[in-house]
Amino acid sequence: MYESFYGFEVSPFANTPNVRFFFESEQHTEALAKLRYTVKERRGIALITGQIGCGKTMLIRSLIDHLGPHAAIATINNTRVTGEQLLRLICAELRLDLPPQPDKASILTALRRFAIEQHHKGQTVTVVIDEAQALAIEAFEELRLLTNLENQTHKLIQLLILGQPELAEVLRHPRLGPLTQRIAMYGHLEPMTQTQMAHYMAFRLIRASQRTPNVDFTTAALEIIYRRSKGVPRVVNLIADNALLVGFTQQARLIDSKMVQRAIDKHMPAFEPTMIALEEVLAHG
Ligand SMILES: Nc1ncnc2c1ncn2[C@@H]1O[C@H](COP(=O)(O)OP(=O)(O)O)[C@@H](O)[C@H]1O
Numbered sequence: 001m002y003e004s005f006y007g008f009e010v011s012p013f014a015n016t017p018n019v020r021f022f023f024e025s026e027q028h029t030e031a032l033a034k035l036r037y038t039v040k041e042r043r044g045i046a047l048i049t050g051q052i053g054c055g056k057t058m059l060i061r062s063l064i065d066h067l068g069p070h071a072a073i074a075t076i077n078n079t080r081v082t083g084e085q086l087l088r089l090i091c092a093e094l095r096l097d098l099p100p101q102p103d104k105a106s107i108l109t110a111l112r113r114f115a116i117e118q119h120h121k122g123q124t125v126t127v128v129i130d131e132a133q134a135l136a137i138e139a140f141e142e143l144r145l146l147t148n149l150e151n152q153t154h155k156l157i158q159l160l161i162l163g164q165p166e167l168a169e170v171l172r173h174p175r176l177g178p179l180t181q182r183i184a185m186y187g188h189l190e191p192m193t194q195t196q197m198a199h200y201m202a203f204r205l206i207r208a209s210q211r212t213p214n215v216d217f218t219t220a221a222l223e224i225i226y227r228r229s230k231g232v233p234r235v236v237n238l239i240a241d242n243a244l245l246v247g248f249t250q251q252a253r254l255i256d257s258k259m260v261q262r263a264i265d266k267h268m269p270a271f272e273p274t275m276i277a278l279e280e281v282l283a284h285g
């Protein structure tokens with residue numbers, strides 16, 4: 001709506017994991033490096049935890065982008081499944097042919113065959129589990145069996161597990177010891193500091209603009225956004241997007257604290273339940 005007034009090619013604060021906007025903060029860069037290293041060096045398992053809205057799914061999109069279109073990656077977002085359903089989902093993501101009504105053994109055989117084939121081509125197979133805190137213990141155990149596939153030197157299937165902080169609790173289950181002992185890389189995403197948030201917002205404004213951005217936020221405006229969002233990127237995006245809308249209706253090139261406050265008061269009630277839920281998670285998680 002305000003895009004053409006501010007000279008944006010695309011909306012700067014859309015809440016989608018668009019790699020065009022991937023902001024390489026220290027923690028996101030480090031987490032991405034861990035994922036890339038695990039895949040490239042065939043290290044087996046990597047684990048990333050992080051609060052809601054802090055960039056886990058964005059990391060996965062960036063990784064997929066880095067690995068290129070030919071990499072064999074199965075990304076699983078639906079984690080409310082049984083172990084066997086999970087294996088089927090992985091096969092479907094990898095576009096493997098399965099016999100009609102396959103049993104578990106034939107699913108595992110298909111996966112194994114594919115992994116070996118990829119290995120001979122110098123490729124690996126990567127399985128990504130997003131929102132893994134919801135995965136059943138039994139499904140985690142199936143995943144461990146997958147990572148058991150190895151030749152003398154390397155794992156044939158790389159497993160990247162991402163989830164909310166309570167995932168750490170889930171993984172403490174005694175039956176998952178054999179899995180957690182194999183985690184080669186671990187990272188955690190925190191909300192941004194106020195300084196990081198200011199850089200993040202400036203970066204997104206530049207990335208969205210045709211030339212240089214012709215809108216900016218005052219220091220006081222950033223202060224309020226930070227206080228309200230606590231530095232969680234998803235919430236920062238929501239507030240900044242609404243603040244630009246308020247700025248546009250006033251034909252303003254500089255977004256001040258009053259406009260941000262107005263955006264929060266007038267435009268965000270519809271998001272309020274989400275915000276409250278988020279704040280609770282942040283306070284107790
Ligand atoms: N490093 C980042 N660079 C750019 N945008 C980000 C970054 N991290 C998070 N975001 C933004 O915040 C939104 C929410 O992040 P997301 O990855 O969905 O969080 P999570 O999966 O941890 O709940 C994303 O859609 C994206 O727009």
Ligand SMILES: [Mg+2]
Nearest residue numbers: 056057058130
């Ligand atoms: Mg996510």
